[in-house]
Amino acid sequence: MKVLVPKKSLADTLARVERIVPNRSSNPGLSLLRIDVTDGAMELSGSNMDVDIRAKLPADASGNGTYAVTAHVFGQVVRALPGDEVALDFGENEMQISSGSYTTKLQLMSPGSAPVLSFPSDHAGSIDGALLARALGAVRYAAAVADFQAVFRGVKIELRDSHTRAVATDGFRLAYYHLETSTGLDADVIVPARSVEELLRVVDDGEVKLQLDDGQLSVEHDGYALNLKLMDGTFPDYERVIPTAFPVSITLPAHRLSEAVARVALMADKSANNRVDLFVKDGQLQITAEGGFGRSLEAIDVMQEGTDSEIRLAYNSKYLVDALAPTAGDVRLRFSGSNSSPSVVNDLGDPGYLAMVVPLRTT
Amino acid sequence: MKVLVPKKSLADTLARVERIVPNRSSNPGLSLLRIDVTDGAMELSGSNMDVDIRAKLPADASGNGTYAVTAHVFGQVVRALPGDEVALDFGENEMQISSGSYTTKLQLMSPGSAPVLSFPSDHAGSIDGALLARALGAVRYAAAVADFQAVFRGVKIELRDSHTRAVATDGFRLAYYHLETSTGLDADVIVPARSVEELLRVVDDGEVKLQLDDGQLSVEHDGYALNLKLMDGTFPDYERVIPTAFPVSITLPAHRLSEAVARVALMADKSANNRVDLFVKDGQLQITAEGGFGRSLEAIDVMQEGTDSEIRLAYNSKYLVDALAPTAGDVRLRFSGSNSSPSVVNDLGDPGYLAMVVPLRTT
Incomplete structure (x- = not known):
């Protein structure tokens, strides 16, 4: 032959x-x-x-x-x-x-x-590949690398009549990406984050066919077929923990905030959660950090809503930088007012994306 | 301040x-x-x-x-x-x-x-930076990574009245680069190969000033000053082991030989010195390898001198590829005729470079 x-x-x-x-x-x-x-x-x-x-x-x-x-x-x-x-x-x-x-x-x-593999020939669902890639690519970072609960290492995909949504969380931060479109399937599945990465390498523009079957999500696109084994377990009820009231919010270019946080965090103590402090008052954001080698400060003028209050919160700088990575243009950072309640990042140019970061507890 | x-x-x-x-x-x-x-x-x-x-x-x-x-x-x-x-x-x-x-x-x-450092202000020797970088860069690979004799982890630099030459060997292969120019210094020194790498990052076109002093070679170039600690020990008498008679030699493009050896060697057994076999006869070079996954062959037409004899020798493919890396254009590969005596690589476009590879002993 x-x-x-x-x-x-x-x-x-x-x-x-x-x-x-x-x-x-x-x-x-x-x-x-x-x-x-x-x-x-x-x-x-x-x-x-x-x-x-x-x-x-x-x-x-x-x-x-x-x-x-x-x-x-x-x-x-x-x-x-x-x-x-x-x-x-x-x-x-x-x-x-x-x-x-x-x-x-x-x-x-x-x-x-060789392993015996079988791929479905019929597919009950479909979605645009660029949308699926954007949704999964925007949330994958928020899944846990290692955790006692396996579901934290997965990405939840809500395949509903009304919408499609990808969600990941490790308990300290969360990201979701919401699409106002249905795949034609109706189920919630949890896919291991590492499998999501492999799927992202295969999916790009064009139709992606989907089929749910026997503990796996099957995907077909552009000559490739994949079966992704699903995870068992119950994904946390994440919507419950997203705050709804935000006394203060600020708007500024995403790259400006991300670069400033990363720069200031160079002085942060790596053994203390890479802590950076954000102080918002009178339309100015001050980012500070302090550690064994010294301390740093960057001040940025921002558009502030809710000017009656000031905000003083500490974060793991890595979580802030990660949350900003999928964004472009201007972002809105919304503060729920208490230091135990999460802050929320929205991309003003892409309403599908939402990220949530829990501030560090400071005493 | x-x-x-x-x-x-x-x-x-x-x-x-x-x-x-x-x-x-x-x-x-x-x-x-x-x-x-x-x-x-x-x-x-x-x-x-x-x-x-x-x-x-x-x-x-x-x-x-x-x-x-x-x-x-x-x-x-x-x-x-x-x-x-x-x-x-x-x-x-x-x-x-x-x-x-x-x-x-x-x-x-x-x-x-901080460490107390002192750099000389006077320099008795000098050399063109591009030449020095070429000489050291062409031989560095041949030094040993780890060996019982420390001098094998160094690059010998012959700073003579008549010439300047860089030499490195690990006992299985050797490279030297010969410059028909004198630095004005007169001494042989051995510099650790890792220090040579740091020197190569600093040296480029323009004059390089040199000074020998108290167990160190000092170099000044373009705003940078370096002191390189010298190695003790006696470098092997390498000229003695370079063969002088070569019954057969072949000439071919360096990249052609290097790529073919690397490709054929994919089938070679990594635990058996990545062995490839070279067979030269009637103006053709055949490269073969065999291992657990299969076997491979590539045949290349070459210009052969000494057509009365045929050559059948085995090499560590990595050593051949390394020896060819500093060359460009055509190379001549010269065979000394015995399978215990080294083969020699010359770059026809750059007579300063010589590499020597000892064939594998086969029985």
Whole structure:
């Protein structure tokens, strides 16, 4: 069985699939890439147990065949090939890869050793890829890296009749992105944040098809199919903790605030939550920090609403910078008035985004 | 004491000095940067015991003062400053750093805690910076990363009446770069390869002044002064091991050989010296490798001298790729005919460079 395929498309596809297929695994079958050759196309598939991926690419092939190779070795060889075209010749035990003056014979493994994957052919839901990518990309940072409750390491996706919304929180901060559009599905799911990252690498402009089935969310887009294993557990009732009254709010350019916080925080004590203090009064925001090496101050003129009050709150500077990263243009920072109640960031140019940061307790 | 200095020049200078001053050290004085302010200039100096560095930059200053700060914190703050100009105001215990809307007060340390450094004012030797950088940059890779004999981790610099030459070897390969020019000094020195890297970051076009003194080589160039501590020990008599007779040699483009070796070596066994085999016969070079994942072959037409013989030798592919990295255009690969005697790489466009690689012993 011979297959001809352009080097660039094969290398690009392998690079995406390889991100998911583990290089080493206690289960050696997991490091295999399954190759299905059909008339005029090649399908590459693999899994890391949390995410299954299948990529389809056009190829000059006739006949049918199913093979398996070690994914990372195949990827390395293809990236290094000298020519623009790759010829794959599948034999009994070896796949010969030829390009220009170079030939490799790569050992074939039994396709039966590779994980058994199944991707749905029908999809009940769909959404615009750019919107989905924006929503997931804007909230992913707020998920916990490690936490006693697994759901904090996931991103909740509300697939409702009335809206679609992505939410992440680690208990100290929260981000959601709200879309006034329905996918056609009706369920709330929690997807591991790391799986969301892999999904973000595959999704861009164009329609994304969705299907919910048997503990997994399946996604199809632009030649790629993914199954994302869902997390069990109950996501916290986050809407309850978002304050509704804000005696003071300020408006200023997002990059101005983000850069100032990061700069001032250089003096903050890393072992004390990277604390920066915000002081708002009479249309001015003062950001200060103090630590073992010294102290710093930056003052910024802002548009202030609720000028009767002043605000003096401390934050983990990293949480503020993270919350501002998905924004552009002007942001509004709204203070709920108590130092135990969260502050809220809105992007004035993008009403779908909301971030919440809990101030540090100071005594 | 107030000093005004452009942010970019201060940030660039600090970045170079910071590479040498350790971020953390069991001797806390070593992480300090000494600042000497004089009329119209600022001098920054520090040391990691192997390399002392002093950088001079023009500054709007009047008066004299000597201060010390933690180098890395100062560098971080300066890089983050919002304005184009930096105002430094040295007080009793604090240095105030202001730029745009931002102000930091950084704690000053006692200059007496910083290492005592002295840089020569007179220099007996000199060399063109571009030549020195080329010579050192071309051989540095051949020094050992870790070895029982310390001299293998150094670069020998022959500063002779008749020539200047940089040499490095780890016992399995060797590189030298020969300049038909004298620095005016007359001595052979061994500089730690890591110090050579720091020197390479500072040296570029223009005159480099040299001075040998008390176990160190001092270098001055473009506002920077460095003292490089020399290594004790006897460098191996390397000229003795370079073969003089080569029954077969081949000529081909360097990048062609380097890419082919790297590509074929993807199939090589990493635990067996990344072995690739070279087979030369009738004007063709065949490169092959074999390992657990499969085998690979690349054939290249070459210009062959000594066509009566054929060559069949094995190499560590990494050593071949390293030896070719400093070359461009065509290279000549010369084989001494025995599989225990080294092969030699010459750059046809740059006669100063020579690399030697010992073949793998095969049975």
